[in-house]
Amino acid sequence: MRILLIGAGGVGGAFAAIAARRDFFEAIVIADYDEARARRAAEADARFTAARVDASDPDSVAALAREHGITHVMNAVDPRFVLPIFDGALAAGADYLDMAMSLSRRHEAEPYAKVGVKLGDEQFAKAAEWEAAGRLALVGMGVEPGMSDVFARYAADELFSSISEIGVRDGANLAVHDVDGNEIFAPSFSIWTTIEECLNPPVIWERRREAVDGGWFTTEPFSEPEVFDFPEGIGPVECVNVEHEEVLLVPRWIDCERVTFKYGLGAEFIGVLQTLHRLGLDRTDKVRVGGVEVSPRDVVAACLPDPASIGPVMTGKTCAGVWVRGTGRDGEPRSTYLYHVVDNAWAMAEYGHQCVVWQTAINPVIALELLATGAWAGSGVLGPEAMPAQPFLDKLVEYGSPWGLMEVPER
Amino acid sequence: MRILLIGAGGVGGAFAAIAARRDFFEAIVIADYDEARARRAAEADARFTAARVDASDPDSVAALAREHGITHVMNAVDPRFVLPIFDGALAAGADYLDMAMSLSRRHEAEPYAKVGVKLGDEQFAKAAEWEAAGRLALVGMGVEPGMSDVFARYAADELFSSISEIGVRDGANLAVHDVDGNEIFAPSFSIWTTIEECLNPPVIWERRREAVDGGWFTTEPFSEPEVFDFPEGIGPVECVNVEHEEVLLVPRWIDCERVTFKYGLGAEFIGVLQTLHRLGLDRTDKVRVGGVEVSPRDVVAACLPDPASIGPVMTGKTCAGVWVRGTGRDGEPRSTYLYHVVDNAWAMAEYGHQCVVWQTAINPVIALELLATGAWAGSGVLGPEAMPAQPFLDKLVEYGSPWGLMEVPER
Numbered sequence: 001m002r003i004l005l006i007g008a009g010g011v012g013g014a015f016a017a018i019a020a021r022r023d024f025f026e027a028i029v030i031a032d033y034d035e036a037r038a039r040r041a042a043e044a045d046a047r048f049t050a051a052r053v054d055a056s057d058p059d060s061v062a063a064l065a066r067e068h069g070i071t072h073v074m075n076a077v078d079p080r081f082v083l084p085i086f087d088g089a090l091a092a093g094a095d096y097l098d099m100a101m102s103l104s105r106r107h108e109a110e111p112y113a114k115v116g117v118k119l120g121d122e123q124f125a126k127a128a129e130w131e132a133a134g135r136l137a138l139v140g141m142g143v144e145p146g147m148s149d150v151f152a153r154y155a156a157d158e159l160f161s162s163i164s165e166i167g168v169r170d171g172a173n174l175a176v177h178d179v180d181g182n183e184i185f186a187p188s189f190s191i192w193t194t195i196e197e198c199l200n201p202p203v204i205w206e207r208r209r210e211a212v213d214g215g216w217f218t219t220e221p222f223s224e225p226e227v228f229d230f231p232e233g234i235g236p237v238e239c240v241n242v243e244h245e246e247v248l249l250v251p252r253w254i255d256c257e258r259v260t261f262k263y264g265l266g267a268e269f270i271g272v273l274q275t276l277h278r279l280g281l282d283r284t285d286k287v288r289v290g291g292v293e294v295s296p297r298d299v300v301a302a303c304l305p306d307p308a309s310i311g312p313v314m315t316g317k318t319c320a321g322v323w324v325r326g327t328g329r330d331g332e333p334r335s336t337y338l339y340h341v342v343d344n345a346w347a348m349a350e351y352g353h354q355c356v357v358w359q360t361a362i363n364p365v366i367a368l369e370l371l372a373t374g375a376w377a378g379s380g381v382l383g384p385e386a387m388p389a390q391p392f393l394d395k396l397v398e399y400g401s402p403w404g405l406m407e408v409p410e411r
Numbered sequence: 412m413r414i415l416l417i418g419a420g421g422v423g424g425a426f427a428a429i430a431a432r433r434d435f436f437e438a439i440v441i442a443d444y445d446e447a448r449a450r451r452a453a454e455a456d457a458r459f460t461a462a463r464v465d466a467s468d469p470d471s472v473a474a475l476a477r478e479h480g481i482t483h484v485m486n487a488v489d490p491r492f493v494l495p496i497f498d499g500a501l502a503a504g505a506d507y508l509d510m511a512m513s514l515s516r517r518h519e520a521e522p523y524a525k526v527g528v529k530l531g532d533e534q535f536a537k538a539a540e541w542e543a544a545g546r547l548a549l550v551g552m553g554v555e556p557g558m559s560d561v562f563a564r565y566a567a568d569e570l571f572s573s574i575s576e577i578g579v580r581d582g583a584n585l586a587v588h589d590v591d592g593n594e595i596f597a598p599s600f601s602i603w604t605t606i607e608e609c610l611n612p613p614v615i616w617e618r619r620r621e622a623v624d625g626g627w628f629t630t631e632p633f634s635e636p637e638v639f640d641f642p643e644g645i646g647p648v649e650c651v652n653v654e655h656e657e658v659l660l661v662p663r664w665i666d667c668e669r670v671t672f673k674y675g676l677g678a679e680f681i682g683v684l685q686t687l688h689r690l691g692l693d694r695t696d697k698v699r700v701g702g703v704e705v706s707p708r709d710v711v712a713a714c715l716p717d718p719a720s721i722g723p724v725m726t727g728k729t730c731a732g733v734w735v736r737g738t739g740r741d742g743e744p745r746s747t748y749l750y751h752v753v754d755n756a757w758a759m760a761e762y763g764h765q766c767v768v769w770q771t772a773i774n775p776v777i778a779l780e781l782l783a784t785g786a787w788a789g790s791g792v793l794g795p796e797a798m799p800a801q802p803f804l805d806k807l808v809e810y811g812s813p814w815g816l817m818e819v820p821e822r
Contacts, residue, residue, distance in 0.1 A: 280714040292703040303691040
């Protein structure tokens with residue numbers, strides 16, 4: 001296996017650090033628009049080399065893949081670049097993995113009721129080409145989507161006889177404090193992307209609505225607020241519906257009645273995003289301020305600490321998981337949360353990467369290892385839930401970062 | 412009486428519109444840094460002329476006052492220019508009025524417990540010079556401070572035998588809606604100034620603390636939140652302590668135990684200000700964004716509608732008043748709110764100025780009329796509560812904008 005990793009940012013860097021400890025591949029070419037950044041990430045292992053790539057150009061991606069005899073293209077950049085990398089990989093005859101799918105565009109007339117172009121639609125539209133070429137595009141293979149989809153498949157295969165709802169629930173108790181011990185507002189992920197994600201219309205799937213738009217529909221942002229009690233000391237966090245890939249992936253492979261994604265932003269963070277929107281500070285078009293023009297959203301990002309820099313001063317844990325409700329194998333009602341928790345202190349000490357990017361990066365490394373060993377195989381455009389779950393979950397344990405399971409009390 | 416009005420902005424323009432209907436003065440010279448703006452305001456009346464002035468330069472103010480034989484200098488600009496205008500007026504042998512006092516500087520070691528340089532300190536320090544010259548500086552003569560101080564004096568003279576607390580309470584139900592009827596976030600006053608005012612340490616005065624700093628002390632921003640039920644349909648609004656001139660003025664002339672100022676910002680607006688502060692978007696120093704440098708607070712202001720432009724699309728009423736608690740003239744406990752409400756629709760129809768600036772501007776016009784008739788007189792640096800209240804309140808009625816009084820039920 002010869003891997004082309006595109007993107008040497010936070011997640012790409014953690015991917016390289018995790019992969020360096022595994023022996024399932026022959027070589028990784030780490031490519032970035034900023035070649036110096038690629039070179040720094042490539043220092044981690046003798047099997048790594050660095051290159052420059054323009055991820056917005058399928059020809060640049062294909063040429064680099066052919067030059068290095070690449071078998072698998074690993075996309076670790078911003079979702080704006082999904083399609084050129086996806087197309088470039090197929091052109092070069094390589095398999096492809098990503099951690100976020102092609103972007104959505106809202107329904108023009110009824111954005112908060114109906115779906116327009118959905119997440120991943122532009123990738124699934126090309127599924128026949130991938131199948132015809134005998135190549136695999138394994139899409140949404142990070143933590144969420146990714147590990148969450150594997151949990152959903154495991155629950156359907158092993159724990160439940162019928163499923164009423166598969167609800168991804170993501171929460172954390174991460175905090176950053178200043179030198180005086182006061183907590184400061186410092187998101188562990190890009191505020192630019194978070195605004196984009198959280199202000200898009202959230203998407204939900206229901207089987208009973210399958211006759212209209214295949215069962216997918218949208219709501220107002222921050223809909224259906226709910227407090228979910230996360231495990232391992234994280235505790236209760238306010239969660240709201242957010243547009244996310246699992247809702248588009250899970251219903252294609254798993255038999256259930258409803259799929260949701262709720263993000264544990266917490267009441268404070270939701271309030272911040274709503275205020276930014278209310279004041280127009282989420283806008284990306286430029287405004288004139290004195291003699292210059294700036295995008296307000298860029299100003300917000302510039303005022304906050306760089307998420308890549310806060311790992312050493314952050315404390316707490318992050319949790320990804322899936323809450324499955326339905327009927328268990330014994331015929332009794334069952335409500336189970338399958339989850340994976342990473343403590344930032346552990347990720348920093350063990351890998352030198354903060355927990356949120358580390359928890360994202362481990363999943364495509366495991367997926368590539370399973371593809372290398374043949375435990376996972378396929379062709380076309382497939383989600384993680386199209387693959388058997390048990391080998392993946394065994395690898396999580398083998399990599400030293402086990403998953404967990406808890407029954408959720410009825411309220 | 413020959414008046415020099417410095418500042419032809421929102422309040423200056425409304426001052427000119429109100430004064431144009433009165434006959435107590437001979438001439439008003441309207442001066443602004445932007446002479447074209449002064450000329451537009453001067454079109455309202457044949458007794459008005461326009462001039463250019465540099466309000467930051469006492470010599471420019473004094474020269475203009477001497478040139479036009481000015482008897483009264485009316486300061487209607489930003490409080491940053493209080494001292495040069497105040498000094499320029501005295502140098503030219505004129506009386507002086509303003510609507511906000513010289514600025515405070517926080518206590519370096521304990522900003523949220525002790526006062527540093529207080530509002531007006533730099534003006535009161537020169538009181539002997541004004542007295543010696545036989546000239547009057549009537550400071551804080553807008554609506555708050557101004558009308559509120561007159562209310563306090565009236566309560567002490569006419570309604571109470573002893574006063575436990577004089578608490579200014581300012582609230583409104585102003586709203587701005589877009590073409591679809593959705594309420595938009597559009598403050599009726601400069602967000603830049605509001606941030607400055609609300610994030611300064613609030614000041615409180617208590618007689619029992621008089622041995623330390625004369626009884627003045629500070630708290631954390633937004634302290635002592637309280638819901639006050641405003642009259643004339645405005646209803647309950649959340650109010651918090653804010654630094655304001657009345658707390659510095661009232662204890663100098665009125666016998667009471669405690670003086671506070673609470674601003675009815677409302678829970679939503681307080682949340683917005685706290686969020687801006689938490690994200691560093693209230694900062695005035697510049698940050699680098701892409702290739703340019705901007706002050707985040709300027710970006711926030713640029714994203715919001717211009718307060719001067721929203722009068723025609725704003726609805727609702729604004730209320731200024733003083734809540735006085737103590738023992739009434741009958742020896743019984745008394746709790747009374749003395750107030751003045753302006754409906755924006757009325758102010759726009761009657762004067763073409765939005766209610767917040769109109770309600771500010773009427774007070775110095777009345778004060779100048781009372782000085783012209785001799786109903787008010789004095790020398791030195793005096794607050795509005797140093798003058799008899801009844802003639803002022805009678806003029807409010809005569810001007811067609813009566814004040815009100817309500818007993819506040821005990822909670």
